[in-house]
Amino acid sequence: MRNLNENTITQAVINRNEGTQNERLKEIMVSLVQHLHSFAREVELTEKEWEVGIKFLTDVGQICSEKRQEFILLSDTLGLSTLVIAQNHRKPEGCTEATVFGPFYVSNAPELALGANMSEGVKGTPWFVSGTVKSIDGKIISNAKVEVWQSDDDGFYDVQKDGLDHFEGRAIFNTNEKGEYHFETILPDAYPIPHDGPVGKMLQALNRHPWRPAHLHFMITAKGYERLVTHVFKENSEYLDSDAVFGVRSSLVSEWVQHENGQDPYGNRHNTPFSTLQFNFVLNPIVETKK
Ligand code: BEZ
Numbered sequence: 290m291r292n293l294n295e296n297t298i299t300q301a302v303i304n305r306n307e308g309t310q311n312e313r314l315k316e317i318m319v320s321l322v323q324h325l326h327s328f329a330r331e332v333e334l335t336e337k338e339w340e341v342g343i344k345f346l347t348d349v350g351q352i353c354s355e356k357r358q359e360f361i362l363l364s365d366t367l368g369l370s371t372l373v374i375a376q377n378h379r380k381p382e383g384c385t386e387a388t389v390f391g392p393f394y395v396s397n398a399p400e401l402a403l404g405a406n407m408s409e410g411v412k413g414t415p416w417f418v419s420g421t422v423k424s425i426d427g428k429i430i431s432n433a434k435v436e437v438w439q440s441d442d443d444g445f446y447d448v449q450k451d452g453l454d455h456f457e458g459r460a461i462f463n464t465n466e467k468g469e470y471h472f473e474t475i476l477p478d479a480y481p482i483p484h485d486g487p488v489g490k491m492l493q494a495l496n497r498h499p500w501r502p503a504h505l506h507f508m509i510t511a512k513g514y515e516r517l518v519t520h521v522f523k524e525n526s527e528y529l530d531s532d533a534v535f536g537v538r539s540s541l542v543s544e545w546v547q548h549e550n551g552q553d554p555y556g557n558r559h560n561t562p563f564s565t566l567q568f569n570f571v572l573n574p575i576v577e578t579k580k
């Protein structure tokens with residue numbers, strides 16, 4: 290095919306991709322090519338601008354490493370992550386809502402006993418977190434895997450710290466026979482997403498800030514239930530209404546109770562401030578569809 294012009298190029302590319310046996314890939318590529326070309330037409334993209342676009346995507350790729358997931362940041366800050374999550378988790382009312390995964394999860398966090406401190410030795414205000422995991426029909430879910438991760442009170446995750454040779458602020462707990470989980474940690478605070486790279490430059494050019502409200506990440510898995518990836522946000526935290534990655538849902542905002550002193554839930558006395566959080570999760574059962 291020769292002599293393609295601005296009116297014929299889109300269909301030519303779609304035709305060229307026809308040969309794939311993968312019907313889903315074909316569907317996605319047809320739509321992607323149509324939308325990409327429509328975008329370029331709509332804004333009358335100049336060569337100079339597309340050069341900048343390619344340089345930006347190159348920079349996003351080049352900064353990526355085991356520890357730096359710039360493409361996740363790009364997807365999150367463009368709202369694409371929230372869109373994809375929303376359309377894949379249309380759950381019954383009453384189920385805990387999902388939100389963005391973020392780039393700081395690791396799969397091999399230590400499995401700790403209920404009640405353990407997952408931020409042992411890390412400076413910060415002691416925080417006692419507890420709750421239950423149940424099904425939407427009220428059934429207790431014992432032995433659910435509760436993976437938790439958080440930043441420290443300077444806003445950094447352990448994986449961002451050079452030279453740290455152990456995990457901090459992350460752990461895996463399993464719910465007990467009553468469907469309960471509980472653990473100790475330190476209070477995290479609001480923090481900016483990594484903004485010293487191309488996504489940070491993009492935010493700056495758009496006059497946007499990189500901050501996220503204070504939150505704690507959870508991923509909960511249990512046999513027979515939809516996996517839940519979510520956060521619990523701190524009530525009244527700054528940036529709840531301007532989260533850089535569009536992750537806040539009202540149902541996930543909860544009171545993180547401050548105590549000036551007194552007994553923690555494990556019966557230990559504190560003469561200095563500590564906080565508590567109680568948050569109950571509700572999972573959506575997977576309904577097997579008969580073939
Ligand atoms: C996070 O909360 O860990 C996070 C989410 C999206 C982008 C960056 C960080």
Ligand code: FE
Binds near residue numbers: 391393439440504506
């Ligand atoms: Fe986070």
